[in-house]
Amino acid sequence: MTATIERGSATAPVTSPAKASPPSTPKKTGGFLGSSNGKKVVMAVTGAIMVGFLALHMLGNLKIFLGNDSFNEYAHALRTLGEPLVPYRTVLTVLEAILLISVVLHMWAAIxxxxxxxxxxxVKYVAKKSQAQGYTTHIMRWGGVTIALYLVWHLLDLTFGVVNPKGFDSSPADRMIAGFQPERWWVTLIYVIALVMVGLHLRHGLWSGFQTLGWAKDRRRTLKLAAGAVSAVIVLGFLAPPIAIMIGFGK
Amino acid sequence: MNLTLKAWRQSGPKDSGRMVTYQAKDVSPDMSFLEMLDVVNEQLILAGDDPIAFDHDCREGICGMCGMVINGVAHGEQRATTTCQLHMRHFEDGATVTIEPWRAAPFPVVKDLVVDRSAFDRIIQAGGFVSVPAGSAPDAHSLPVRKEDADDAFDAATCIGCGACVAACPNGSASLFTAAKITHLSLLPQGQPERIARAKSMVDQMDAEGFGGCTNTGECTAVCPKGIPLDTIARMNSDYLKANAK
Structure with missing residues (x-):
């Protein structure tokens, strides 16, 4: 004896998934560097390289307080680093290349x-209210653009001497002292604005890098505090020489 | 209490949509936000108008169906609260309230305040599961789990998949949702065998759906009705890196 069990709609056979809309994964992801997470890792690593550079650059700048000769010797030492094993300016050029690549990759990932x-x-919101107390996070992109523009000015001023009163054929200390004289207060102003942007950028960028690399678990509060402290030290360290020069140091 | 509502009206996916102003009269402060909308809709129906479509189901804050951006904040300004659990007593009499749907390309508007969140389902399908032999439930103590891990896994597992994180994120990123799903499985022993592959396939699916990248703004966790922490995103990033290092 056979019984026919009629299926109700609730127990009806499930229609084959082919008929249903297929999961839409047509877009290729383009590997690690094509993924959003991969690009964030690029931002974090290149950012870390640049922060390392900033810290050394800041310490180097402070040598001006030990006298012009000390500063010039430091500048010379950077160029003769690794001699006589490698020719003049080799190590510095390699470092500059790494920095340039970092800047380009950082900008590429950000864009x-x-x-x-x-x-x-x-479609944008008609009304949108931020709920996270972190205004620094909202100025990362335009802050980055500001820093990039400043970087161009900075290189023209103190590296190539194009817009510096002393020009290229002068000692680094002379360029620095001349660049921040009181009558060039607006240069110092540009410098201060740019550094505040750098500080705010680092304030978010520093701990954010740890988060991106997955190292921020359970210590985000500490990392955020540390990021604030490091940013403040870097900004103050960079601001000390130009402000000291503007108010009369080095005359 | 009386309110002026500015609600997003969009007759269908093809419609461009617009904000329309309504008057909500005699609203009880004890009503939930959805009950207030129910009353407005009844009036709209009586007037022969089309009621404002919105998603809802359990109305007790656990299903993840409801959700709208109220005055610029996903689920409204009350912290750790779904729209259905948001009460009118938090609004001032005579206030103007803007109501918009979740805004994200992967969440297309179906109608008015209803968005299609199938993208979340596809992220889950990509790896938000564990392959275990089915059968009767194992004894609770057969698989030891550290208390801390159990707590963190449970915190992550409270995600109801409402999509507020995407709605609040300035980048339209689904990182908090994906990270919550990855975390609650990857902290438990059952989730270990597929842990690394899971992170990769779920993150890749998230990208393929067209969500943005995370910039660690913290907007998501601030509006999350379940308060899913940003730590989950760090865990996701860590697993994703390991997956790519292989």
Whole structure:
């Protein structure tokens, strides 16, 4: 004897998934560097390289307080680093190349992530209120642009001497002292604004890098405090020489 | 209490949509936000108008269906609260309230305040599961789990998948959702075998859906009705890096 069991709609066979809308994964992700997480890792690593550079650059700048000769010797030592094993300026050129690559990659990742973010929200909110108390996070992109523009000025001023009163054929200390004289107060002003932007950028960027690399678990509060402290030290360390020179140091 | 509502009206996916102003009269402060909308909708229906469509189900804050951006904040300004659990007593009499749907390309508007969150389902399908032999439930003490891990896993598992994190994120990123799902499985022994592959496939699916990248702004966790912590994103990043290092 056979019984026919009629299936109700609740127990009806599930329609094959082929008929249902297929999971939409047509877009290729483009590997690690194509992924949003991969780009964030690029930001974190290149950012760390640049922070390392900033810290050394700041310490180097402070040598001006030990006298012009000390500062010039330091500048010379950077160029003769590794001699006589390697020719003049080899190590410095390699470091400069690493920094240039870092800046370019950092900007590439930032632009690409910003564009992805733009595509992810085609229709903007009529009203939008930020809920996280972190204004620094909202100025990362334009802050970065500001820093990039400043970097151009800074290189023209103190590295190539194009916009410096002493020009290229002068000692680094002379360029620095001449660059921040009181009558060039606006240079110091540019410098101060740029450094505040650098500080705010680092304030978020420093701990953010740890988060991106997955090292911020259970210690975000500490990392954020440390990021604030390191940013403050870097900003103050950089601001000390130009402000001291403007108010009369080194005459 | 009386309120002026500015609500997003969009008749369908193809419609461009617009904000429309309504008057909500005689609202009880004890109503939930959704009950207030129910009353407004009844009036709209009586007037022969189309009611404002919105998603809702359990109305007790655990299903993740409801969600709208109220006055610029996902689920409204009350912290750790879903829209259905938000009460009108938190609004001032005579106030103007803007109501918008979640805004993200991977969450297309179906109608008015209803968005299609299937993208979340596809992220889960990509790896938000554990492959275990089915059968009767194992004894509770057969697999020891550290108390800290159990707590963190449970915190992450409270994610109801409402999408507020995406709505609040300036980048339209689904990182908090994906990270919560990855974390609650990767902290438990059952989740270990697929742990690394899971992080990669879920993050890749998140990207493929068109969500933005995380910039650690913390907007997501601030509006999350379950308060999922940013730590989950650090865990996701860590697993994703390990997956790519292989």
């Amino acid at each position: 690409s992530l910003a564009r992805r973010a733009g595509r992810a929200r085609p």
